[in-house]
Amino acid sequence: MFKVNSELTAKVVKVNTSQVIEIQNFYDNPDGVREYSLSSKKYTKEDNEDLLAAAIGRRVCEDTLEPAYYLQDIFRELCLHPGWNIDFDKEQFDYLWSGMRFMVNVTNNREIIEDGRDMIVHQDAPHLKWACVIFLNKPEECEGGTGFYRYDSDTDKILLEHLSVMEYNKAVLYPSSMPHGAIMEKNMFKTRDRLVQVLFM
Numbered sequence: 616m617f618k619v620n621s622e623l624t625a626k627v628v629k630v631n632t633s634q635v636i637e638i639q640n641f642y643d644n645p646d647g648v649r650e651y652s653l654s655s656k657k658y659t660k661e662d663n664e665d666l667l668a669a670a671i672g673r674r675v676c677e678d679t680l681e682p683a684y685y686l687q688d689i690f691r692e693l694c695l696h697p698g699w700n701i702d703f704d705k706e707q708f709d710y711l712w713s714g715m716r717f718m719v720n721v722t723n724n725r726e727i728i729e730d731g732r733d734m735i736v737h738q739d740a741p742h743l744k745w746a747c748v749i750f751l752n753k754p755e756e757c758e759g760g761t762g763f764y765r766y767d768s769d770t771d772k773i774l775l776e777h778l779s780v781m782e783y784n785k786a787v788l789y790p791s792s793m794p795h796g797a798i799m800e801k802n803m804f805k806t807r808d809r810l811v812q813v814l815f816m
Contacts, residue, residue, distance in 0.1 A: 616651060617685040618643040627698065630763050630777045633793060634698045637779055638786040641749055645784035649751045651677075652719040652810055669737055671730045671799065672722030672809075679717050682814070687712045690816060693788055694745055701744050701790055711743075711816045719751065720797075722809040727799045735799070736764050736773055739791035743815050746791040750781045751810035757781040758809075759798035763789065791815065 624639040642648050657673035658666055667674050690712075695703055739746050748761055760781040764773050778798065779787045789795060799809065 616644060616647045617681050619685060619689050627696070628777055628779075629698075630789075631765050631793065633700050633790045635763060635777060635779065635793075636693055636696065636788045638788070639782070639784070641784050641786040645751065648749075648812070649753075649810065651717070652721070652751055652812070655717075655719070657721050669735070670720050670722075671732075671735065671797075672720065672726040675717065675719035675721060677717040682717055683712045683715045686814070687715075690745075690747070690788070690814070694816070699745075699790060704744070707742075707744070708816060715814065715816075718813050720809070720811045720813055722797075722799060722804060723807075724801070724803060724805040727803065728801050734773070735796035736762075736794050737796060738794055739815060741792075743791040745788060745816045746795075747786055747788045747814040747816075748779075749786045749812040749814075750783060751812060752781060752783060752807065754783050756807040757783060758803040759800065761787055761789075761811075762796055762798050764794040764796070766794070 620640045620643045626637045628635045628637065652675050655675040655677050657675055659673050660667050666676055691708065758781060761779045762775050763777045765776050767774050
């Protein structure tokens, strides 16, 4: 189910002092991955606050070895791509992939409104080096995306540097230390959940 498309189209976008890699048509069978996410249990913060961390809404978390089997090698190649300004640590990389689970952030309009935040800019845990989101919404459901930011000390503002627009079956790999956040406005996802697979490595 997690087999990667044999004909990937990747784009490298320079952001701040590093980069973001956007990959179109990532999965060979995105419908299967999407259906798996829809049929899986969704955990709330009441179920497990640590599991969701700062995420809004719910999160799928399935213990399966399939993602690592199909995805680890391709992500190793992507993380070794020049331009990251990140030291690749094979031991740490392999360790994190040994515990990689199928995780999907699931969010609807009510949850966005109840959260109340206008901007969800953050950095991931300091022991991580890369993160990836894979958009699982069908084309007619896509709204927003993932934004990448920088802090401007002159104006004391957080500025959007790049927007990775949500597109079905698109993967976006980025440094986990780069300020980023889901673009989820209060008029979005009124009829469908936002479905975004997340990987941390």
